[in-house]
Amino acid sequence: LxxxxxxxxxxxxxxxxxxxxxxxxxxxxxxxxxxxxxxxxxxxxxxxxxxxxxxxxxxxxxxxxxxxxxxxxxxxxxxxxxxxxxxxxxxxxxxxxxxxxxxxxxxxxxxxxxxxxxxxxxxxxxxxxxxxxxxxxGLVPDTPDDRAFVNLLVRIHDLYIASPNCTQPSFSHTQGCMYLDPTETEFTPASRTMDVKTRAAKAAEIFKQLGWLEGRIRRPFMAGESMTHADLTWFPTSVF
Amino acid sequence: LxxxxxxxxxxxxxxxxxxxxxxxxxxxxxxxxxxxxxxxxxxxxxxxxxxxxxxxxxxxxxxxxxxxxxxxxxxxxxxxxxxxxxxxxxxxxxxxxxxxxxxxxxxxxxxxxxxxxxxxxxxxxxxxxxxxxxxxxGLVPDTPDDRAFVNLLVRIHDLYIASPNCTQPSFSHTQGCMYLDPTETEFTPASRTMDVKTRAAKAAEIFKQLGWLEGRIRRPFMAGESMTHADLTWFPTSVF
Incomplete structure (x- = not known):
């Protein structure tokens, strides 16, 4: 292909x-x-x-x-x-x-x-x-403050949860602590292994960022009354 | 304060x-x-x-x-x-x-x-x-394609060069390989040390991302004829 x-x-x-x-x-x-x-x-x-x-x-x-x-x-x-x-x-x-x-x-x-x-x-x-x-x-809010709030929620997801910040071997996104093995296995190629110490730190990071998130989100959707990019971004990761 | x-x-x-x-x-x-x-x-x-x-x-x-x-x-x-x-x-x-x-x-x-x-x-x-x-x-281009190109340049800078993706001790942005010591020193607190292996990988990452960038940017400014957020973002890091 x-x-x-x-x-x-x-x-x-x-x-x-x-x-x-x-x-x-x-x-x-x-x-x-x-x-x-x-x-x-x-x-x-x-x-x-x-x-x-x-x-x-x-x-x-x-x-x-x-x-x-x-x-x-x-x-x-x-x-x-x-x-x-x-x-x-x-x-x-x-x-x-x-x-x-x-x-x-x-x-x-x-x-x-x-x-x-x-x-x-x-x-x-x-x-x-x-x-x-x-x-x-409604996927983009009406005011600069609300738009920036949505952007912040998306940004925290992308930086601290869902993306590596280095494409070299064994650097991972934070979410990788949920499923990457410490040594090469059927499911984890050698280039994606995560040692136990790193996994512990990244699990702590998830807890920290979700704690921050829990204190900031509005209701019923993350940014208030209507669905925004924040919901589209966090939902698939939350059920991953 | x-x-x-x-x-x-x-x-x-x-x-x-x-x-x-x-x-x-x-x-x-x-x-x-x-x-x-x-x-x-x-x-x-x-x-x-x-x-x-x-x-x-x-x-x-x-x-x-x-x-x-x-x-x-x-x-x-x-x-x-x-x-x-x-x-x-x-x-x-x-x-x-x-x-x-x-x-x-x-x-x-x-x-x-x-x-x-x-x-x-x-x-x-x-x-x-x-x-x-x-x-x-001119800081924001006139077309969706040009705006997205600027956003991509900014995003690559933020993710792969200038931000940690984990706030726990000894996780760093890629740029940290340029100045963080492997052990605690006057300039590097214990929480920000970077071991030699990590430094080597991150130096390789800078080379890779700058290589990509060099092949993509336009002239005379990064996104073409006028200054954009891409220039405002990359310039301070380039002279850091």
Whole structure:
């Protein structure tokens, strides 16, 4: 499976080596690279599902193709051409820009296909064919303070729970303490082992960050009355 | 020095324990907590300097107070009430919302005091008293793809170079390999030591990420023709 081809479904040629015709240009879609068990990719899926149910299904289907890859594919050379860090989610825009890091992709989706700041993030009507101007979609709050609060919740998740901060062997995200073995096993390759001391420290970190979170979140959703990016981000990790 | 007091300069009372009068409410400012040598705090300073020079100096002076603290203050109990992670920069909004993590604060500043998406980020005139509608300020690009590219550059800096992903002892950002000692010294407290093996891995990580960066950045600024958050973020770290 060559991902440099997959991301060009209409031409089956690498974008670097073909001058797309007008036809293939109009057909070209953004491509979202997903792995079924990834909690970080899951928020992208959730965003598309929620926005699809709120009147953007056709827009998203016409604009974005999802390519689900296997865990083993992450280390392949062809995937390295999609994301040199070998992580999912990744996203290639229809203009050929390669994005990775879930929150960067979420920002792009929101920016391009989501709530329109100029209309207060509203659309008219429900379901297919809805247009902007109706009830607020609510995934991005209305005020700078509330938006920053959501960004902070997402940031704490990404930094202190769900991402390594070094791509070298045996550096891990904090969440890895829940499932990475101290020595090489069937489930933990040598490059991802986590010693017992590190595991203990990271388990303490989860406790600390969840304690902070518990004291800060609002109700019924994490940032108050409506679902936001904070919920889409923390939910898949909480049930991982 | 009690930071819970400092952040309320007009009332000298904790926000939790006083019902501010109309006068103190109108006088209350946002507070930016800075440490002189922090590369992550420096981007906040740069943003205010650049935007101040582009017609927002009065707005920023009227709205934001900077409190510069010492490195030793970061571990104090009073600062823990500002930012429980004991890091700078931190920022308390005039509504009392406590923010930390530099990119979250940068997003807030841009959102509240920066480019107005509805006007294409333009202001009329230059210097004091300028109003919106003139030339683009350019710190946030005009298209979703370019905005996402800037966000990606910032994200790579934050995750893989400049932030720990665990607040427990002896976990460090990648940049720490440039100056943290393997054993306790005058300059490295016991909680921040970095062993030689970790240092070697993190030095390799810096090389890898800078290699990626070198291949991706545009010219003359990192994202092309104008200065963006990517430059404000990477510059202080590059000269750190």
């Amino acid at each position: 060559d991902f440099a081809l997959v991301r060009m479904p209409s031409s089956a040629k690498s974008i670097e080596h073909s001058e797309p015709s007008a036809t293939s240009q109009t057909r070209r879609k953004c491509v979202f690279y997903d792995v079924a068990h990834s909690n970080n990719a899951a928020r992208i899926r959730l965003w598309m599902r929620v926005q699809g149910g709120r009147g953007r299904r056709r827009l998203l289907e016409d604009s974005i193709e999802t390519v689900t890859i296997g865990h083993d594919d992450l280390c392949s050379e062809s995937y390295a051409r999609v994301n040199p860090l070998g992580k999912v989610p990744a996203f290639v825009t229809d203009a050929g820009l390669h994005l990775f890091e879930a929150s960067v992709i979420m920002g792009y989706l929101e920016d391009r296909f989501g709530d329109d700041p100029a209309s207060g993030g509203r659309i008219d009507g429900e379901g297919e064919g809805a247009t902007r101007g109706g009830p607020s979609l | 009690d930071f819970a007091l400092v952040r309320m300069p007009s009332s000298a009372k904790s926000i939790e324990h006083s019902e501010p009068s109309a006068t103190s409410q109108t006088r209350r400012k946002c507070v930016f907590y800075d440490v002189a040598h922090s590369n992550n705090a420096a981007r906040i300073r740069l943003w205010m300097r650049v935007q101040g020079g582009r017609g927002r100096r009065r707005l920023l002076e009227d709205s934001i107070e900077t409190v510069t603290i010492g490195h030793d203050d970061l571990c104090s109990e009073s600062y823990a009430r500002v930012n429980p992670l004991g890091k700078v920069p931190a920022f308390v909004t005039d509504a009392g919302l406590h923010l930390f993590e530099a990119s979250v604060i940068m997003g807030y500043l841009e959102d509240r005091f920066g480019d107005d998406p509805a006007s294409g980020g333009r202001i009329d005139g230059e210097g004091e008293g300028a109003t919106r509608g003139g030339p683009s300020l």
